[in-house]
Amino acid sequence: MPLASCLAATSSWTRQWLAGLLECPFVDTPAPSLVREATARARRAGFSLSCDPAVGRLLAVLAAHLPAGARVLELGTGTGVGTAWIASALLPRTDVTVITVEKDPGTAALAAQGDWPGLVELRCADALAVLGEAGRFDLIFADAQGGKWEGLDRTIAALAPHGMLIVDDMTAAPQWDTEQHARQQHVRQVLMTSPLLTSVELRHGSGVILSTRQA
Numbered sequence: 074m075p076l077a078s079c080l081a082a083t084s085s086w087t088r089q090w091l092a093g094l095l096e097c098p099f100v101d102t103p104a105p106s107l108v109r110e111a112t113a114r115a116r117r118a119g120f121s122l123s124c125d126p127a128v129g130r131l132l133a134v135l136a137a138h139l140p141a142g143a144r145v146l147e148l149g150t151g152t153g154v155g156t157a158w159i160a161s162a163l164l165p166r167t168d169v170t171v172i173t174v175e176k177d178p179g180t181a182a183l184a185a186q187g188d189w190p191g192l193v194e195l196r197c198a199d200a201l202a203v204l205g206e207a208g209r210f211d212l213i214f215a216d217a218q219g220g221k222w223e224g225l226d227r228t229i230a231a232l233a234p235h236g237m238l239i240v241d242d243m244t245a246a247p248q249w250d251t252e253q254h255a256r257q258q259h260v261r262q263v264l265m266t267s268p269l270l271t272s273v274e275l276r277h278g279s280g281v282i283l284s285t286r287q288a
Contacts, residue, residue: 104129105161107187111153114183124155124216127278128241133162135212135237141168146210146231148200149217150175153184159214160193167192172210174203176217201227209233215240222256225263229270232286240264244280 104112108129115123124132136145136159147155150173163169171193175181181197189195196203200219204227211233215221220228221240232238243261245254264272264282272284 105157107157107161107189108154111157111184111187114186115152115154118152118183120152120180120183123151124158125241125278128239128281129155129158131277131281131283132158132214132239135239136162136169139163139169139211143169143211144208144233145169145171145212145214146203146207147171147173147214147216148203148220148228149215150184150195151180151216153187153189153195155214155216156184156189156193156195157187159212160190163192164190170194172196172203172207174198174200174217176200176219200224204228204231207231209236211236213238216242221260225260229263229267229284229286232269234286234288236286238264238270238284238286240282240284241279243274243282244276 104126112123132155139145145159147159150156156171156173159171163171169192173193174196175184176197176199178197181195185195200217201224204220204224210231213228213232213236215225215228215238228238240260243257245257261274261282264270264284265274269287270284271287272282275281275283
């Protein structure tokens with residue numbers, strides 16, 4: 074029986090109980106200090122494009138799972154919120170490298186104000202240029218125009234075997250124009266149909282597609 078029909082056939086109390094099972098309860102746990110500091114920098118600067126908190130927590134889970142010697146690449150540092158989620162999940166480890174790339178010099182300077190651990194390397198550069206010379210990575214967070222909306226094929230090519238790629242902003246925003254909708258659909262099509270990837274789309278945070286590269 075379809076879920077809607079099942080709910081309609083039950084009492085009001087039972088419908089409320091069953092509906093509650095379909096939603097994840099929200100637990101408001103404190104963000105790590107690095108995340109709070111990066112978020113404060115964004116707020117002071119009026120920077121509104123920081124990593125969504127729900128996506129940040131997912132990044133932390135993926136980062137915490139990485140093996141020794143792993144390499145992480147973040148495309149689009151912003152003020153460092155996403156970077157902070159990743160680094161906080163890795164500490165106190167020192168056996169993982171995190172490279173994060175920001176194209177805009179002013180925004181990169183804001184991120185550089187953070188008290189980053191030694192495993193984090195901040196670069197002010199074009200994401201596509203870094204993808205062309207930085208080797209392969211075990212986890213890539215694509216959150217910039219370069220490597221996500223443009224040059225997604227280069228990002229996929231930079232994944233190590235069994236490497237994971239997380240792409241956010243897959244839920245359309247009300248202010249998007251026709252071109253932005255078309256770009257989003259192109260990214261979705263590439264990730265969900267690529268023979269190199271196994272992918273799943275999640276209604277999580279700003280909307281996420283999580284992919285793993287085949288061997």
